Amino acid sequence: MSADARDPLAWLVSLEGVPSAYAATRDGIDIMLRDRGLRKTSPETTAESLLRGAHASAVLEGSTSTLAEVREGVGDEIARDAVRVSTELLSLVPTLGRSPLQAFARVHALAAGATVEPERLGRPRDAEAAGRLRDIATVVTSDGAAPALVVAAMVHAELITAAPFVSHNGIVARAVERLVLVARGVDEKSLCVPEAGHLALREAYESNLRGYAEGGAAGVHAWVLYGAEAFAAGAEASPLRRAAE
Template identity: 65%
Template sequence: MTDPARVSESDPLAWLNELEGVPSGFAAARDGIDALLRDRGLRKTRPEQTAESLLVGAHASAALEGSASSLDEVRAGDGDETAQAALRVSTGVLGLVPTMNSTPLQALARLHALAGAGIVGDDVLGRPVNAEASERLGGLSRSMLTTQVPALLVAAIVHAEIATVAPFASHNGIVARAAERLVLVSRGVDPASVTVPEAGHLALRAQYESNLRGYRVGGRNGLHSWLLYAAQAYSTGTEASPLR
């Protein structure tokens, strides 16, 4: 995630917002979200629209995790185990907004506890799998608390770090995508949670998986490509909103 030659002690993510195409990509994605919400709050949103966004997002996230359940099955609560895990997370994610703003590590642990409940042992729910995972999560949390870069960039880094480091015993992809949505809500980009970033990733699945592999391998090019991809995915997720 970091380029040692470029990291600022005050803002460890600032250098990422200087990469070519990244500021303009995220600005365009943010403009699309703002247009959907009619300039930050002028458009009324209803609870059922938020609920639908969460449901569609849960289905998309489960599909990316390997679920074969249809949206109708997920809507009826009849999805497979992976879909059920994604639904549990979608039900609890918005309640973690205050925690994400103050103690991100606790919010991430709670997301895994929701996803893994009844599937993995209680002794590993919400706990990093090893010292390296714990260190990476700690660094991510510190970055989230100190950075001033655009929220969409933060969301993209949180997603990629969790998905590629796989710090938990299970469901890391589901946790990563829920954490991404949580960043968008908690940082005021989409406070009603009516965009569907998970659907954006599903629609661009081949690019999504390819760019995560590039991020995992490491290096500046892979990270840069992931950020450019993420801006595109957020725009696609905006198009999937129930407000459309």
């Protein structure tokens, strides 16, 4: 990320292909939410989106459970961890805006509560990890030129590649990405399923995260361009769209 604390993502806006890709993706999301009947949505639709997201995130983390098993409450341990996050996630939207570090910690505590000793829940691994978390929190609260979708993509990549917690960093990163989309008004009712977008593009997802982690502008550029495609796929996975087919 850029060292400019005032607008740490400003440099991304000028990268080739980024403005047009994200404008198209945001237009697609807005059209889907409007045309697929926002006025007809219910808490059950949001709950279904969160459940699908939990399943997809768990699979990316190594779960072998099916969506049907997760829906029935008989998924494996990783799936149960992801579902536990999903049940409380949207209540953390206000916390994300006030205190991102507190939101990150709570998401990790939810994800890892069944497997990690209490004194390590929500705590960064070491001083370096704590510093990375503070930098990511700055991005979450920044009010700069980058579109909300770009902010979400970058927060996701930073959390997963920094691996600041002792476990469950992928689940945390994908959950916080969804939170950013809600908090920044892209998808206020959380009807898109960004986690399913990443699962649908799993090979590209994993390869672009490796490129991002290796450092350098090229890896960041590739990740950001991938993010636009993944968010579009997440919109396609919305219960709204599936219900209308």
